[in-house]
Amino acid sequence: MGQRLMAPRSSHLSPGLPSRFFAALVVLFLLGPIAIAGIVAFSSGDRLEFPIPGFSFRWFAIALSKPQYIEGLTASVIIGVGDAILATIAGTGAALALNHYRFRGRSVVQALVMLPIAMPAIVLGLGLLFTLAVYDMHPGLLAGVLGHAVLGVPYVVAMVTAALSNYDRSVERASLNLGVGPVRTFFKITLPLIRGGVIAGAVSAFLISFDNISLSLFITRGDTLPLRLMQQLLAYADPSVAAISTLLVLASLAGLMLLLPLTLRKR
Amino acid sequence: MAVFDRSGARVDEAAPELVLDNICKSFDGHVAVDRCDLVLKRGEIVALLGASGCGKSTLLNMIAGFEDPDYGTISLHGEVINAIPPYRRNVAMVFQHYAMFPHLTVADNIGYGLTARRLSRAEIAARVDEMVALLQLGGLEKRYPAQLSGGQRQRVAVARALAVRPDMLLLDEAFSALDRNLREDMQLELSLLLRRLKVTTVLVTHDQREAFALADRIAIMERGRIAQIGTPEDVYRKPGSSSVLRFLGTTNRFTGDLSDSGEVSIAPGLSFAAPVTGIGAGAVLVDIRAEDIGVSRQPTALHRTAPAQVVLRTFLGSQERIVLKLDTYQVVIDRPAQVALHQEPLAIGQQVYLEFDPASCRLSAAG
Amino acid sequence: MQLRTRMAPWLWLTPAGALLIPFFVIPVLITARNSVYRDDPMGFLVPAFSFASYARVLSDSYYLGVFGNTLVAAAIVSSITLVVAYPFAWLLARSSGSSRGFLLWVVYLPIYVSVIMRVFGWMVVIADSGMLNQALMKIGLIHHPVRMINEVSGMTIGMIHRYLPLMILPLMTSLQKVDDSILRASSNLGGGQWFTWWRVVMPISLPGAVAGTQLVFAGVLSDYVIPTLLGTTKFQLLAPAIYYEATTNAAWALSGAMATIVIVAVAAFLITANLILKRVAPWASV
Numbered sequence: 001m002g003q004r005l006m007a008p009r010s011s012h013l014s015p016g017l018p019s020r021f022f023a024a025l026v027v028l029f030l031l032g033p034i035a036i037a038g039i040v041a042f043s044s045g046d047r048l049e050f051p052i053p054g055f056s057f058r059w060f061a062i063a064l065s066k067p068q069y070i071e072g073l074t075a076s077v078i079i080g081v082g083d084a085i086l087a088t089i090a091g092t093g094a095a096l097a098l099n100h101y102r103f104r105g106r107s108v109v110q111a112l113v114m115l116p117i118a119m120p121a122i123v124l125g126l127g128l129l130f131t132l133a134v135y136d137m138h139p140g141l142l143a144g145v146l147g148h149a150v151l152g153v154p155y156v157v158a159m160v161t162a163a164l165s166n167y168d169r170s171v172e173r174a175s176l177n178l179g180v181g182p183v184r185t186f187f188k189i190t191l192p193l194i195r196g197g198v199i200a201g202a203v204s205a206f207l208i209s210f211d212n213i214s215l216s217l218f219i220t221r222g223d224t225l226p227l228r229l230m231q232q233l234l235a236y237a238d239p240s241v242a243a244i245s246t247l248l249v250l251a252s253l254a255g256l257m258l259l260l261p262l263t264l265r266k267r
Numbered sequence: 268m269a270v271f272d273r274s275g276a277r278v279d280e281a282a283p284e285l286v287l288d289n290i291c292k293s294f295d296g297h298v299a300v301d302r303c304d305l306v307l308k309r310g311e312i313v314a315l316l317g318a319s320g321c322g323k324s325t326l327l328n329m330i331a332g333f334e335d336p337d338y339g340t341i342s343l344h345g346e347v348i349n350a351i352p353p354y355r356r357n358v359a360m361v362f363q364h365y366a367m368f369p370h371l372t373v374a375d376n377i378g379y380g381l382t383a384r385r386l387s388r389a390e391i392a393a394r395v396d397e398m399v400a401l402l403q404l405g406g407l408e409k410r411y412p413a414q415l416s417g418g419q420r421q422r423v424a425v426a427r428a429l430a431v432r433p434d435m436l437l438l439d440e441a442f443s444a445l446d447r448n449l450r451e452d453m454q455l456e457l458s459l460l461l462r463r464l465k466v467t468t469v470l471v472t473h474d475q476r477e478a479f480a481l482a483d484r485i486a487i488m489e490r491g492r493i494a495q496i497g498t499p500e501d502v503y504r505k506p507g508s509s510s511v512l513r514f515l516g517t518t519n520r521f522t523g524d525l526s527d528s529g530e531v532s533i534a535p536g537l538s539f540a541a542p543v544t545g546i547g548a549g550a551v552l553v554d555i556r557a558e559d560i561g562v563s564r565q566p567t568a569l570h571r572t573a574p575a576q577v578v579l580r581t582f583l584g585s586q587e588r589i590v591l592k593l594d595t596y597q598v599v600i601d602r603p604a605q606v607a608l609h610q611e612p613l614a615i616g617q618q619v620y621l622e623f624d625p626a627s628c629r630l631s632a633a634g
Numbered sequence: 635m636q637l638r639t640r641m642a643p644w645l646w647l648t649p650a651g652a653l654l655i656p657f658f659v660i661p662v663l664i665t666a667r668n669s670v671y672r673d674d675p676m677g678f679l680v681p682a683f684s685f686a687s688y689a690r691v692l693s694d695s696y697y698l699g700v701f702g703n704t705l706v707a708a709a710i711v712s713s714i715t716l717v718v719a720y721p722f723a724w725l726l727a728r729s730s731g732s733s734r735g736f737l738l739w740v741v742y743l744p745i746y747v748s749v750i751m752r753v754f755g756w757m758v759v760i761a762d763s764g765m766l767n768q769a770l771m772k773i774g775l776i777h778h779p780v781r782m783i784n785e786v787s788g789m790t791i792g793m794i795h796r797y798l799p800l801m802i803l804p805l806m807t808s809l810q811k812v813d814d815s816i817l818r819a820s821s822n823l824g825g826g827q828w829f830t831w832w833r834v835v836m837p838i839s840l841p842g843a844v845a846g847t848q849l850v851f852a853g854v855l856s857d858y859v860i861p862t863l864l865g866t867t868k869f870q871l872l873a874p875a876i877y878y879e880a881t882t883n884a885a886w887a888l889s890g891a892m893a894t895i896v897i898v899a900v901a902a903f904l905i906t907a908n909l910i911l912k913r914v915a916p917w918a919s920v
Contacts, residue, residue, distance in 0.1 A: 019725055026722045026798075027740050033755025033795065034747050036765065040758055050758050050765045090650040097646035106643075113650060116658060118848055118904055120856035122873045123893045126880055127661025130668055130890070135656070150658045153650065182642070211748050214856045217877055226859075229750040233863055237757060245751035252746075333818055353821045354829075366819035369811060370837045370917045380823030382833070411917045431823060 038249075041242035048237055059243040069244050072228035075141060079216075079224065080206045082145035083152055087205040090149065091156025092198055096190070098157075099164045117154040124150065125218035132219065143219040151215060152205025159204060163197025283345075284309040284467045285330070285435060290339035292325055299325045300336070301491035310465040312458075314478035317488035318514075323471045326488075327437055330469060332356050343434055354383070359428035360437040364444055365420045367412035373423050374399070374408040380431035398426040401460070418449045425457065429466070436461070438470035442477050454480040475515055479503075487511050509554050509631035517557040519598050522633055525551045531630070534594040536572035539625045550633035557601040559627040562589065562613070567622040574618040589613060593621070662897060669890035679886040687891035697875075697892070704872040707786075708854035711793045712847045715801040718794075719846065720839075723805035727812070741799045753792055753863050760788050760864075789865035796860065797853050801846035808842025809835070841918045844907050851903070855896060872896065 036050055043049070044056030063069055094113050098106060116124065128147050129139070137143055171193070175185040191198070216224045222231065229241050287305040291298075300322045307313055315323040328334040330341060332353030340347050348356055359380065368376050377398050381391045399405055402422040412420055421441065428436055442450045458481045461468055472478055478485050479499045486496040495507040506512035513520070523533040525541060527548045532538035541551075566572065575593035582604065591598040598621070613619065672684040691697045726737050744752060759765045760782040767779040782788040812835055820830040854871075861871040872892070880889035911918060 019721060022721055023725050023737070026718060027737075029795065030740055030744055030798065033752055033759055034744065035755075036758050037751045037755035040754075048758055048761070049763070086649075086653060090653045093646040093648065094650040097643040100646075101643035103640075103643045109647065112654065112659075116654075118852055119662075119900060120852050120873075120896060122856040122858070122876055123665065123896050123900075124658070124661065126876060126889055126893045127665040128657065129880060130664045130886065131657070131661040134660075134664065146653070146657050149653055153654065207746065213749065213859045214873055217858060218880070226748060226750050229748075230859055230863065233750070233754065233757070237754070241750060242754050245748050245754065249747055249751070331818075331822055333821075352826075353818070354824050354826045358822070360819070360822045362815050362819060364815065366815035368816060368819070368834060370834075370915060379820070379825075379833070383820075383824035383826075383829055413917065427823065 037242045038246045040239050041246040043239050059239040063240040063244040068228045072225035075223035076225040079144040080210045083148035083209050084202045084206040086149035087152030087156050088202040091153045092160050095157045095160035113157050114154045121214040125215045129218040139219050147219045148209035155204040156201030159201035160197045163194040167193050286342040288340045290336045292337050298491050312468040312483045314482035314485045315471045316478040321488040322491040323488050327471045357433050358435040359433035361424045361428050361441040363440040365424040372409050377426045377430050398430045402426040436466050436468040509629045512554050512629045518554050521553040523551050523553045537570045539569040544630050546632050552631045552633050555628035557599045560600045560623045562619040567620045570620040574620050577613050577617045665890050666894050668886050669894040671887050673885045673887040687887040691891050700870045700875045708851045712850045715798050719801040723802050726806045727809035741802050756792050784866050786869045792860045792864040797850045800849040804845035805842040808839045
């Protein structure tokens with residue numbers, strides 16, 4: 001007795017070769033066009049072609065010298081930062097209210113706060129177009145900030161709620177117990193502890209706004225960068241679009257890598 | 268009572284139900300299970316007891332079919348089942364955190380294995396009712412696992428496993444998630460239930476109480492090997508080695524000197540004739556249980572001079588625990604509280620002498 | 635003190651209220667109101683109660699076509715992304731360590747990169763003289779370039795690429811609830827691979843699939859850039875149509891009617907989906 005058996009079957013729970021192959025295909029599908037766009041940005045040619053004839057930075061120089069791009073970028077950054085701030089304030093307060101208290105109408109408020117994600121942005125855009133006239137406002141930067149903030153609120157609420165569920169409320173009770181009022185407790189205790197969620201929410205709101213087209217169409221005057229780029233692509237598609245997009249990706253990744261150790265270290 | 272298996276053939280009750288023969292398993296060069304042999308009779312309850320990493324869970328997973336042995340055979344009713352995938356083996360398992368299906372009600376959880384076996388709706392309903400009554404889950408059938416307490420979930424897990432009328436029941440640390448009182452109640456209840464139903468059971472645990480409460484036989488595992496297997500009493504009273512002794516109960520360890528003449532001296536004034544071992548003269552480790560040592564106010568046969576001092580006395584309910592300072596050692600002594608009741612209480616600082624039967628200690632080579 | 639604690643949640647909700655009520659709730663209401671006003675041919679909105687816009691939108695074959703096209707596109711994109719996302723989300727849910735980090739990065743990067751850059755990449759790939767056509771001609775599979783850009787096919791591909799991450803993420807969240815011990819329990823009780831998938835994995839992943847579909851639908855209904863850059867005017871979609879009516883034609887009542895129909899449809903979808911989920915998967919909200 002004690003025979004040696006055949007080589008053991010692979011456990012039926014671990015991923016096999018076909019699923020790995022499939023995953024590789026999906027990765028290729030998702031990343032391929034982005035990589036191609038990135039490569040075309042470095043093309044030395046005059047028009048869109050792939051593979052690129054040669055390597056050059058000229059389209060980056062061209063893109064950076066186009067006033068419509070630079071104006072678009074500035075507008076997008078202003079709108080993005082502005083609405084991220086508004087959405088973060090609104091969303092954090094809402095998340096706290098929903099998480100800490102049981103009150104009548106809670107489920108309605110919860111649905112309302114998350115609704116901007118489910119509602120097609122085109123509807124919101126149209127509605128804001130109509131409403132701006134009522135408030136005696138015009139499409140532009142301010143309208144952009146307000147409209148995009150609405151879009152960003154659900155993301156902030158989701159991230160802050162996640163951070164709140166991971167943290168122990170008894171520290172708040174300890175603070176109140178030691179004589180610190182609720183508002184100061186929030187700023188001294190709660191906020192630092194949920195900082196990660198708040199920052200994640202703010203960054204999400206910024207990114208969502210930065211890339212938004214359907215809403216910006218209605219509430220800005222073609223100011224934002226995506227709108228300017230789209231106009232360019234409709235007129236004449238050239239690598240400058242890819243160049244400026246690639247530049248943004250690289251710049252923001254670099255920024256992220258610089259910021260990340262900062263947010264982690266302070267703990 | 269005649270017993271028949273699923274195919275209708277008459278089963279020899281005395282024949283082994285489960286046979287593990289020379290089972291070996293390694294992961295990445297690390298040996299998890301090392302030449303283990305085990306034979307279970309029908310209706311027996313065997314515990315695999317050991318610290319984490321001793322290989323007990325791996326062995327259980329191999330019986331269930333979640334891992335394949337590198338060597339060796341697993342046989343059920345005399346039939347080798349190594350090649351049979353887990354969903355065709357009739358060995359039901361109760362998982363450590365119960366693995367409840369969160370999207371099914373209690374009734375559907377219990378009936379799950381039966382739907383896999385294509386029983387009719389009526390039969391499933393009848394069997395589920397039977398299990399609900401058996402495990403006292405009445406009124407909870409329509410609840411979801413998230414709405415149950417830990418103890419209720421455990422009952423559902425047991426009901427779900429027993430519902431398929433398995434050839435064997437496997438328990439994987441099934442009580443570790445419960446708190447102490449509930450654990451003891453459930454162990455008692457399950458023990459009675461399993462014996463009544465005559466279900467052959469293998470349970471894996473690191474908790475000696477659990478093993479002692481449930482098992483007919485206990486297999487102590489360390490480093491992938493079965494160090495000793497026997498009834499709870501055998502394993503406890505006659506530990507085969509120092510490590511088995513230390514694993515069960517509270518032990519004191521002394522370093523001593525074994526002379527050529529067979530005398531062991533542990534501390535000045537404390538020496539005795541060593542039990543026969545194969546160990547040569549020199550430094551030795553002496554292990555002895557806390558409840559095997561007694562105290563006396565007068566010098567004893569093995570403790571003649573240099574008495575110990577009482578440092579601490581604790582009342583533990585059914586027992587009294589005394590801690591002594593002897594030479595460089597802290598000696599722990601447990602004795603039934605009733606004994607202490609009939610004597611004058613020991614005061615802190617009191618000088619006492621140890622007494623014990625040399626046969627109750629175990630020696631091992633030091634270093 | 636009683637009053638204070640009663641008021642507390644509402645105090646925290648003030649900033650959100652100040653933002654959402656005037657800039658979300660009111661716009662939706664005004665859209666509905668405008669839809670029942672009348673469009674003056676000079677391009678003004680006349681505050682006279684009239685269902686003319688609805689009548690036009692619901693009877694004119696052009697507008698019905700727009701709705702139909704968009705729903706069809708949304709259905710196709712949802713189904714394809716669901717089928718593709720499912721195994722990927724499963725893999726992702728069960729991966730750990732560096733491979734998990736890598737896969738998550740692959741899913742998040744497209745969302746992070748501008749949609750314009752993604753569309754640009756597709757333009758390079760599927761143009762008549764683009765990468766795909768060139769490769770296929772080189773191999774000899776085709777002799778003339780296949781028209782994909784500015785066609786429904788190109789638009790669909792672009793949308794699938796855009797919304798795939800949105801389907802993967804909620805599915806992954808759901809599938810994470812299926813851990814190894816549950817799979818083993820199912821196997822242990824007699825369930826083979828298919829049985830386990832059908833009875834355990836699929837039901838648990840259902841809420842994630844519904845959430846993903848909601849997101850994809852909302853996306854397709856709102857998508858302006860992909861139909862405009864990759865699609866064709868022969869297959870009109872909702873977002874460009876609404877924009878056209880509202881700005882170029884200044885037909886506020888008409889575009890309002892279209893938008894209101896969308897709001898009602900989305901609301902109906904959300905409510906029915908939630909009701910169905912509550913019945914089919916009551917455990918998800920327990």
